[in-house]
Amino acid sequence: MVNAFVIAPKLEDLVLKQVVSLQKTDSSGKTAILHPETTKLEPRLANLELRLEKQFNEFKSELIQERQRIDSQFKQLENLIPQKGEQSNPLSLLNSLNKDELSIKLQRSRIPGAEKLAKAIEDARYKKPKQEFEDYRDVVKSVKNLGDKTILTIIDEWSRS
Template sequence: MTEYYLVDVKSISSNQRRSSFNENDLDKLARSILDSEILLKPLILNQTGPESYEVIDGNFEYYSAVRAKEINPRGGEMVSAFVISPKDQKNITEQLSILNAAINRTVSSPSIPINNTESDQRLSNLEAHVDRAIADIKDESRKEFQRLNNQITDLKTQLPQKIEALEVLNNFGKVELTLKLQMASIKGKTAEKIITSILKERKKQGFSSFSDVVKRVEGLGDKRMVAILDAWNGTF
């Protein structure tokens, strides 16, 4: 099933180079994204790991989102996207191929004169479609923000326990951290990558909050951090 999400820009990668696009164009769209607080055309992503994604369609939009994050790290932290499930990927790829081919044919076809009434009607229909699409995306964005706010509220109610969890991340050794991550079903190379990053970052400076952990530790995202805390619930 294809799902709409707000995805952390830093967790997304693209197999197309940024240099393929004009930096001025990227900057214009980036500033528009920041001003409107939304990307009108969400990215289409393939999930490659628990907290990692690759662009299937929308490379220009992706690099504009990257530029938006460079301009305003807080305001450009998240970008709207559709995440494609593995079973839907073939159908979505075919759909994109059909759409792109149709667009190319439209662009290359000779112009055919049409009367103003027909043109105005098509324009009105297009504007109505765009308005509905924007409304749907904003509604999904509000739901996603509400879900995150609810999670933050839950975390605040468990603050004493979470302080102890932060102590674990600041003080436990490699073996203890490995056991703790196993409780959240994080094992193997993924766990090793996270633990290595935790040990490296806390040598520089202790973690001051869970948002600080997510920001500095490679392989961790908001969802995975919440999953870890849920798994540790009641173990202190």
């Protein structure tokens, strides 16, 4: 338990003057000798400074950790956003989309047998050494039931979107 007076900042100077004048005179009206209280306050102030510094350093450390976490999440989000070149490059889409995504994209392009073709593209891609197609001729050669006209339609449709 701590005995304390809460004083508004506006009234602080006035209260200090009153305390000083009360300390100078005791109840008998004689001037009292003031004992410097600074010797008692110095360790307390030093302790307060240390505690404040410790809390400040903890806060700073938490802030740094939070910033690193946010930077990490931001980089992850940036990696999810397709690059401009990737959006218009059908070959990169053929190399990166999974079967379901390929199927949806092929259906939107009105390619007949989109689901079977998507599975065939994914299967052919996984049989490749680097698990990706080198060029469009490689796609046509590797994927069964994919002709020149179909790959041209895919390239045209996907290049527009």
